[in-house]
Amino acid sequence: MTLNRRKFLKNLGVTGSLLTLPSAMLNAKPLFRRGNIDLSNITLKGKVHNKGKGIPGVQVTDGINIVLTDKNGQYELQSNATAEFVYISVPAGYAFPEEKGIATFFRPITKDSSSFKNDFSLEKLAVDDRKHSFVVWADPQMKSKKDVELLMSESVPDLQAVVKSYPKDALIHGIGCGDLVWDEFELFADYKQAVALSGIPFFNVIGNHDMDIEARADEGSSNTFKKQFGPTYYSYNRGEIHYIVLDDVFFVGAAKSYIGYITENQLQWLEQDLAMVKPGSTIVLSLHIPTFTGAQRRAGKPEEIGGGTVANRKQLYKMLAPYKVHIMSGHTHFNDNWEEGNIMEHNHGTVCGAWWTGPICGDGTPGGYGVYDVDGSDIKWHYKSTGMPKEKQLRVYPKGKVQESPDEISANVWNWDNKWKVEWYEDGVLKGQMERRVAYDPWAVELYLGPQLPKKHKFVEPTLTDHMFFAKPSPDAKKITVKATDRFGNVYEESL
Template identity: 80%
Template sequence: MTLNRRNFLKNLGITGSLLTVPSALLQAKPRIKRGNKDLSAITLKGKVHSGGKGIAGVAVTDGINIVQTDARGQYELASNATAEFVYISVPAGYAIPENKSIAAFYQPVARTGGVQQNDFELEQLETDDRKHNFVVWADTQMRSRKDVELLKSQSVPDLQALVQSYPKGALFHGIGCGDLVWDRFELFEGYRQAVEACGIPFYNVIGNHDMDIDARTDDHSANTFKQQFGPTYYSFNRGEIHYIVLDDVFFIGAAKKYIGYLTENQLQWLEQDLALVKPGSTIVLSLHIPTYTGAGRRNKGEDPIGGTVSNRKQLYKLLAPYKVHIMSGHTHFNDNWEEGNIMEHNHGTVCGAWWTGPICGDGTPGGYGVYEVDGTDIKWYYKSTGLPKEQQLRVYAKGRLQDAPDEISANVWNWDHQWKVEWYEDGVLKGPMERRVSLDPWAVELYAGPELPKKHKFVEPTLTDHMFFAKPSAAAKQITVKATDRFGNVYEDTLMI
């Protein structure tokens, strides 16, 4: 072994990561180990096909490097025994492969060295997938069997009904946006059963409550999640949209301690993935911890280190050539921000206030995001569990919020800067309402104080940007609030005084 090769292996052992491996090492036949890390060469090869006919240009990866299938649908990828999976970026025009509704786009890599054959069979769609829909389930976060039953009895029927409300044959997929459970891994089975009952394929994201908190380092903190759902970062395609999932929960070696951070391995993989995507394309990128929110500004401080992605600007640089929608969860509030080519949708939770109340701490009802794709255009709305999709705001009586005793207030939970919120007094338009950083009145009543709520006393109301205020006259009898979203949809709620 030459000195350079010895130093190379030494560096791999120190960093715990594998980047591009020299060809001499990949061709080596003996088992190569550094400590307990096996670095033996593996050649991954196979075919991506539909009914035996090869599919060209499909991206295949081991999570380290990416190759594309040739004209016959065949691929060959020089890899290493540290690789855990070989997986594909499902191309547009094909059904999402699934196992009981869990996306099945990957195969485990056997730790035997040599040449390994892994074929992938896809089913060509009969429907044009340039028009499709997807939902984002953030923070199902179940801690008990009772929580699982609530997911099955409330959230599942709601999503089933939503899908059935669309034309027959409409394409749907789901994104489980992390914190699928709440540290209780035996409940993954309940999550899987709920997803299967929904009847649409789900891709899944790792959250901080889906990690092995007894792991020595971040490298092994996703072991259980991977056994259930496969790789923690990957991509797929549907119609003209390129979808990416990343793992931004970095475990720092102490129970329940983590930061929002993207590793160099992921960013190097992402560079390769994006190199196959035409600049100007629309990308939907999902991760658990939001890259950014308005929470720090609202609380007149900085976002906690576990609340946003510390190296997000490096991610934004890679995404600069594209039109990007980021899907995130984690915060248990609903927050939308937009700047330049990026818009982030930080979702309210499926579990509401950890299955202890019907709304999140910012007043957003428990629910999920719904996205309708037509070509490169995406429209969206928030679907509150158990409520019609037309219900997008809630109006509160004068004085319901103690800080505003003379004002009516309205929570427009999926608001962004392109919405318009107006109010009418006894049928007369009075103009736009005043938006202020505030608490939601109902959230205060349900969650404020050390004794509320009884199930999880740590839950507290949180400040939000989507509260609106107006001062009615003393003689007012009826107040109507109309909110118009960026797509021209008008929602309203009326309050009788």
């Protein structure tokens, strides 16, 4: 780790040298008393333990450098007063520390002396954590108490039922994938209450609507979020999976202006974090803005750098090349899966659907969330539509429902990826695979198209999707059945 740390400081150039300036210089009188950056040294130290017994090899970080605990579980990390938290990467085999459902793997650093001591107490799991599950709640995004009521009356009971469907000692955790609220920070308390009611610990991601939009630069935009949920980038482990959370919402200093971008500070930290992960391991990486989607292609537009995807994603992909990676994202209010080489990205439909205006997102995906079951390094998943059984994975429309295709039936298979198979039967006879085309979901068109719809938020519009399927039945067909088979061999059917 010392080598990594030296390399990190060297790479940091001038800033790196500031981190290790002699104390005489650090105590020199600043030119301006207001707003000067305090770079005084702080030694972070303590012990990571289980009932007093030290746990060796646990990653401890200040968000800049990472050290490992020694054989007695002790750590010591030279830091400076710009660091806000000392935190750990919870090791496999231990329960996630939590407070009313919010993961608490961190401590804010108090800066009233040159050292800060904090011990982390961890509880050993009674069951093998190589089998576990997690859910991804993207964009609860409440703007009002009415939105909160919908979250509490619809989403919370749905998640409670999912949790209850697993055996009593099953290990399940949640990932709040950003836009936990919609700029109304007093509603963080309601989000926290929803999480507490779910009965599982949640790790949280910052979204563009969780940022302080009065900040003058990106560095200050996460102040409120940090007070509520701790660091905006970190990692943890469960079983054979290494989990990472990053902050990819870069605030550009004007209200509601941001781009998808991962800062160099995070990438330097991530480099050290990944140095501890064996090549070939499975990584689950969560962030708010998707690293990439098919939205620009579907709209017939060239790729652009902006708020829709991560501008420096290719640098991130290079770092992730030695691993098998699942990326979890939200932000778009549509469902989109893509896979290339070692990476698959799951861009989730939202908990709030189309901003709590109707039961579906702009691409026809029902409001809901992802459910992931882990066995060793293998992950299986499905999309759980709020208020519907898990077997509900498609919606079939009669002929002419899509105006541009008057002679065809259509089907929306919202969690489709390129390993699904979508077939159709006419009066019990298999007619082959349906044709996949970029199109609008007809129900989304009905609910959201036009400047007057929906009443609650008139900016909502239907969005083009890759998961609409078409077939042309004969004029005298009596029954049409669509059969969708996912990559795990699960079969879902709907008939007209």
